[in-house]
Amino acid sequence: MESHYEPVVFTRHELKLHALILERQAWFCLRDLGHFLGMFFEERIARKLAPDQRRHVQLRYYGEINDVLMVSESAAYALLIYHGKATHDSIRKWLTYQVLPVLHDQRIPAFNNAPTPALLEWQRGTMSVLHWQDEPWIRLRDMPCLLQLRHKVDWWAKIKKTLKGA
Numbered sequence: 001m002e003s004h005y006e007p008v009v010f011t012r013h014e015l016k017l018h019a020l021i022l023e024r025q026a027w028f029c030l031r032d033l034g035h036f037l038g039m040f041f042e043e044r045i046a047r048k049l050a051p052d053q054r055r056h057v058q059l060r061y062y063g064e065i066n067d068v069l070m071v072s073e074s075a076a077y078a079l080l081i082y083h084g085k086a087t088h089d090s091i092r093k094w095l096t097y098q099v100l101p102v103l104h105d106q107r108i109p110a111f112n113n114a115p116t117p118a119l120l121e122w123q124r125g126t127m128s129v130l131h132w133q134d135e136p137w138i139r140l141r142d143m144p145c146l147l148q149l150r151h152k153v154d155w156w157a158k159i160k161k162t163l164k165g166a
Contacts, residue, residue, distance in 0.1 A: 004058040004065045008106060010099050012036070012091075018061060018068070019103055026103050027070040029061070030054070036091050037083055045083075049075045073100070 007018040007029070015036055018029040034041030046054045046069055053075035059068040071079070080092050118136060119126045129136040 004060055006060050008103060010102075012094060016062075017099065018059065019099060020057075020059070020070075021103055021106055022055075022057070022070075026073040026076075026100055027055070027057075028073075028076050029059070030069045030071050033071065033076055033079060037079070037088060039083055041079070041083075043069065045079075046071065049078065053078070 005020050005022075007020045010017040010019060015032070017032045017036065020027055030041045030046055034045075049071060053072045055070055056067050057070055058065055059070070061068050076095065077092070080088055080095075084091070118129050127138065127142060129138050
C-alpha cells in the first residue's frame, strides 16, 4: 500500500489545481482553490466547513510528499459561493464541466477502494448500505426489517377483495 496519493494536476491560466478521488468523491487542494479565487485559504477558513468536507492527506504536491489540506467537492462549491465574485463563474464551470469529468474517469487504485455509503431501494423504501467490492452490504441489525417487508401482508387489499366477493 502506498503512503501518499498521486493527484491529478489541472492547469488553468498558469495556476495549478491538485485534485483526486477519495472514496468515490472529488477532493481539491484548499490552497490551490484559494489561488484561483485570488485569496489565501488556510486552516482557519477550513474550520468553517463541516468536518466531513475537509481532510488532511499525504499528497505529492509540487514534487514533494506533504500533508495537504483537501476539501470535498461540496466544500469547493461552498467556497466559490461564499468567497467568490461574479467573475468566478468561469471557475465553477471549469470545475463542473472539465475537472470533475476527468477526475471521475480516472481509475481508482485498490488501496482507495474503501467501503462507501450508498442507498438500496427495497420494496417501496430505501435502506442505508455500504458499497464495497462491487456489492451492497447490509447491517445485520437491519435484516429483520428486510424479512418483515418480504412477508408483510397487504391487509387492505385482502379486505377489499373480500368485500367485492360479498
